[in-house]
Amino acid sequence: MLELIQIYWAETLAVLSVVFGTVAATHAAMTKREVRSALGWVGIIILSPLVGAMIYAVAGINRIRRATLISRRALELDEIWRNLSLYAVSGDTVADRYGTRFGQMKLLGDRVTRHPLSSGNRITLLSAGDEAFDAMCQAIEAAEHSIILETYIFDRDPIGLRVADCLIAAHRRGVAVRVVVDAVGARYSVPSIIGHLEQGGVPVATFNGQVIMGLRLPYANLRTHRKILVVDGAIGFVGGMNIRAAFAGPDASRDTHFCVTGPVVADILAVAAEDWHFETGEVLLGPEWRVQLRDAVPGAGVAIRAVVSGPDTHIETNHRLLLGAFSVAEHSIRIVSPYFLPDTTFIAALNTAARRGVQVDVIVPSQNNLAIVARAMMGQFDQILREGCRVHFSTGPFDHSKLMVIDRQWCFVGSSNLDARSLRLNFEIDLEVYDRLFAEQISDGIDKRIATAQQLTLEALKARSLPNRLIDRLFWLGSPYL
Secondary structure, eight states: OHHHHHHTHHHHHHHHHHHHHHHHHHHHHHHOSSHHHHHHHHHHHHHSTTHHHHHHHHHTOOOOOOOOOSSTGGGTTSHHHHHGGGGBOOHHHHHHHHOHHHHHHHHHHHHHHSSOOEEEEEEEEEOSHHHHHHHHHHHHHTOSSEEEEEESOBOSSHHHHHHHHHHHHHHHTTOEEEEEEETTGGGSSSSOHHHHHHHTTOOEEEETOOOGGGOOOTTOSSOBOOOEEEETTTEEEEESOOBSGGGSSTTOOBOOEEEEESTHHHHHHHHHHHHHHHHHOOOOOSGGGOOOOOSOOTTOSEEEEEEEEOSSTTTTHHHHHHHHHHHHOSSEEEEEOSOEEOOHHHHHHHHHHHHTTOEEEEEEESSOSOHHHHHHHHTTTHHHHTTTOEEEEEOSSOBOOOEEEETTTEEEEESOOEEHIIIIISBEEEEEEEOHHHHHHHHHHHHHHHHTOEEEOHHHHHHSOHHHHHHHHHHHHTGGGO
């Protein structure tokens, strides 16, 4: 056989090109939702025989099919899960408190997120890395039964080692500890924190660990970008904060994290448990993983929904919910994002809101940690500036926060950036929050950013030199893959 291949190597390559090319092109045509995406991939496959099919296999298949075993419905036999129904918030309640349009928004969330809007929650803003890491470590040190942590980046630096040592200490005193770190994010520091945790006896899994040839590929698809910590089924942490020293100290990069208690923690725990099961096959249903509702009163507290999205059955959940939020806005849409590269549908929704008289403010960092993303954003800003949206460059250190407020009463916060990767390719978790006091708190932070920011005008954008504008647009062409 080997001798035949050596003799007929050209014919063999031709046959392989046709077979793999046909399979890849058929898959692209049948699974891609956008015509441009399908045509682009089919073109690459046809014009680059065999190589195109290999590229598509690596970067073009953007969906994971997996069984959802650890969900609210799967746990209905547990008494505590049945009791969670007492905390459900009705559409009429939302409409009475926030207006009919937000009652419709609540209905949209019910239909696209698969998680209920619940009352009885508390949410605390952690506006700096030191504050967030201190709170997380204190919760871990106080854990009595269980800890599950899922994150994208977990560096082996002073902050990462501090958190890891807290987890190891909890494991050694008998707390059930589980840690999920994205396979790409785990490679941001060498050596990886994974070895340190394993040496300490902590069960660790790397998410979607089939990284090609062991290479560090920060833009590989199908990553978990979620940041979750749940302690004793009672207290949860979510937001944008990776575990790394870059976000600690007086000159640190900025980010925002959130501590929550109440029924929403049950959904956050279920999401992390699903991801753990996906990687290890272990089902976390023992008594140590029981949800605890401490001082939660039905109908009181903050109404919160966990919004889970990713390239599986939850694909584009965050995208759909945000489009709905833009459609109900009457006064203001305020967005803070480190990477603002949404698709044309998202841009059109923002522009439509601006045409209706809604004040749209987009705040991005003046110092971005990804230069090519910063250039690509500059290549796209004209599309919203022309319609009356405002763009602000926040001063100071790089700001990694992901915040959104609609009409100073509805918030969307969590791990999702506003780019193709977070809105389609990554696994994300965010919180939809109905609460005026919390919305005012987030809005106050946005006010402070705008007060010291530099506003970008359409005239200033057009005044950039032709070479700069051309480079911006070239990077913008690659924005779906950044």
